[in-house]
Amino acid sequence: MIQVSGLRKLYGDTVALDGVDLHVREGEIYGVLGESGAGKSTLLRCVNLLERPTAGTVTVAGQELTALTERELNRARRRIGMIHQHFALLSSRTVAGNVAFPLEVMGVPRAERRRRVAELLDLVGLGGRGGDHPHQLSGGQKQRVGIARALAGDPAVLLSDEATSALDPATTHSILDLLKRLNAELGLTILLITHEMDVVKSVCDSVAIMADGRVRESGRIADLIRTPGSRLTRDIFPLPEPAPPGSVTLTFTGDPQRPVVSETVRKFDVEISILGGSIEELAGGSVGRLRVAVTGDTEPALAYLRERGLIVEVAP
Amino acid sequence: MTWDEMAPLLVEATWQTAQMVGWSTLFTVLLGLPLGVALVVFDRGGLLPLPAVKTVLGVVVNVGRSLPFIVLMIAIIPFTRLVVGTTIGTAAVVVPLTVGAVPFFARLVETALREVGADVVQAAQAMGAGRTTIVGKVLLPEAFPGLVAGLTVTVVALIGYSAMAGTVGGGGLGDLAVRYGYQRFETLIMIVTVVVLIVIVQLVQSLGDVVARRLSHK
Numbered sequence: 001m002i003q004v005s006g007l008r009k010l011y012g013d014t015v016a017l018d019g020v021d022l023h024v025r026e027g028e029i030y031g032v033l034g035e036s037g038a039g040k041s042t043l044l045r046c047v048n049l050l051e052r053p054t055a056g057t058v059t060v061a062g063q064e065l066t067a068l069t070e071r072e073l074n075r076a077r078r079r080i081g082m083i084h085q086h087f088a089l090l091s092s093r094t095v096a097g098n099v100a101f102p103l104e105v106m107g108v109p110r111a112e113r114r115r116r117v118a119e120l121l122d123l124v125g126l127g128g129r130g131g132d133h134p135h136q137l138s139g140g141q142k143q144r145v146g147i148a149r150a151l152a153g154d155p156a157v158l159l160s161d162e163a164t165s166a167l168d169p170a171t172t173h174s175i176l177d178l179l180k181r182l183n184a185e186l187g188l189t190i191l192l193i194t195h196e197m198d199v200v201k202s203v204c205d206s207v208a209i210m211a212d213g214r215v216r217e218s219g220r221i222a223d224l225i226r227t228p229g230s231r232l233t234r235d236i237f238p239l240p241e242p243a244p245p246g247s248v249t250l251t252f253t254g255d256p257q258r259p260v261v262s263e264t265v266r267k268f269d270v271e272i273s274i275l276g277g278s279i280e281e282l283a284g285g286s287v288g289r290l291r292v293a294v295t296g297d298t299e300p301a302l303a304y305l306r307e308r309g310l311i312v313e314v315a316p
Numbered sequence: 317m318t319w320d321e322m323a324p325l326l327v328e329a330t331w332q333t334a335q336m337v338g339w340s341t342l343f344t345v346l347l348g349l350p351l352g353v354a355l356v357v358f359d360r361g362g363l364l365p366l367p368a369v370k371t372v373l374g375v376v377v378n379v380g381r382s383l384p385f386i387v388l389m390i391a392i393i394p395f396t397r398l399v400v401g402t403t404i405g406t407a408a409v410v411v412p413l414t415v416g417a418v419p420f421f422a423r424l425v426e427t428a429l430r431e432v433g434a435d436v437v438q439a440a441q442a443m444g445a446g447r448t449t450i451v452g453k454v455l456l457p458e459a460f461p462g463l464v465a466g467l468t469v470t471v472v473a474l475i476g477y478s479a480m481a482g483t484v485g486g487g488g489l490g491d492l493a494v495r496y497g498y499q500r501f502e503t504l505i506m507i508v509t510v511v512v513l514i515v516i517v518q519l520v521q522s523l524g525d526v527v528a529r530r531l532s533h534k
Contacts, residue, residue, distance in 0.1 A: 082442040084439060088439035092457040104449075
């Protein structure tokens with residue numbers, strides 16, 4: 001749905017993006033995770049060409065945006081919704097007026113506009129607040145208006161620029177739930193950037209980790225979790241790094257109730273002591289990670305664990 | 317001089333001032349608003365960056381702003397004659413008043429428009445809005461309270477400038493104060509004129525403040 005290839009962006013001598021490739025599949029929620037200054041915001045703004053990339057191509061819904069004229073680009077942008085960290089609502093307009101703005105831009109007639117605005121406000125849970133001004137709303141409500149506005153053009157893609165970073169944890173949660181619901185109900189493809197791992201954990205199907213203008217790691221979260229040495233796995237689970245020499249780190253997906261560790265101890269002549277571990281609920285299911293020390297006849301025991309589908313990493 | 321003698325003079329002078337300020341305000345908005353918009357839109361990083369044009373406009377505005385009004389009024393007499401066919405009277409004063417106030421108002425418009433958040437403009441761009449739409453539906457409405465405040469300051473300045481209109485026979489309250497109050501030593505008429513001017517300025521400012529506050533939804 002979104003294909004970014006070889007994207008470079010320079011500001012003078014400063015390299016903001018240094019050859020970024022990104023592939024967002026239709027209907028998925030894709031998170032770009034990174035610290036501030038990593039280039040994720042520039043990347044997002046290159047996707048709808050608010051920033052012109054220095055080099056590289058951007059294709060959204062089969063249309064190569066980087067090849068369009070300004071007029072064509074404006075037309076294409078109407079099918080790409082965007083929500084902003086600080087909401088970017090027009091203070092001179094009411095809530096309904098804000099949601100109507102993109103419809104006015106598209107030339108939708110007044111009666112149709114009114115109907116659509118009511119529909120959109122209901123969808124985001126703000127039915128009946130259309131006459132209020134943005135300053136009368138809480139942060140979470142403002143972002144709901146932002147989302148309703150972004151959906152007005154019936155977009156194929158929604159871009160989210162740190163949409164929850166200015167919100168408190170409970171509100172963040174409700175906004176993320178709303179995004180998840182829109183993703184499920186409307187089949188909306190969402191590309192979001194965030195510096196919060198919690199956002200990635202709770203809603204994303206795929207993730208790209210960025211640092212210094214490059215993507216360090218990307219793919220489906222479920223796949224990355226199963227990849228030994230993955231940064232994402234290390235970042236998600238709060239185990240001390242580096243692992244103590246000789247210790248074993250086990251990553252298991254699926255049913256965490258399965259007593260694999262005790263089975264192993266019964267079957268083989270080993271002692272297993274737990275050094276640390278946790279279970280995380282990810283969008284794709286629960287994943288556990290356990291740091292253990294194994295003593296005794298270790299090799300067959302570890303082979304058995306691998307056989308049972310666990311990812312076994314032995315610290316050198 | 318008695319009140320009965322003074323009253324018709326005051327009424328006439330106030331009416332002349334109102335006419336001068338009214339007409340020049342109208343023309344100042346018609347010319348200064350587009351100029352202020354141009355200063356923002358053509359700037360580096362603006363909606364249509366044309367830095368050369370913006371520089372030229374900026375210089376013109378600064379030249380206009382650096383001339384004292386009384387000098388400007390005399391310096392542009394040939395231009396005034398060209399526009400209204402005469403260089404004396406109330407109509408002839410509207411030309412220098414407008415020329416003097418346009419650069420002033422344009423700068424205030426520029427400042428008000430710059431107050432509009434870059435994120436709001438970008439949000440509109442992300443929605444596929446063109447430049448005209450952004451100016452008409454985002455920049456101007458969002459800056460409206462600031463524009464009203466700027467207009468209020470401009471009107472007050474115009475009332476001040478118009479006091480010099482007597483120099484070219486424009487009449488008005490300033491002229492009354494100079495001719496009767498100063499040259500004929502009618503202290504009372506001087507005081508009354510000053511009071512009337514203060515009241516007018518207060519009214520204009522209060523009205524501007526109320527309107528700006530009513531329009532602001534921040």
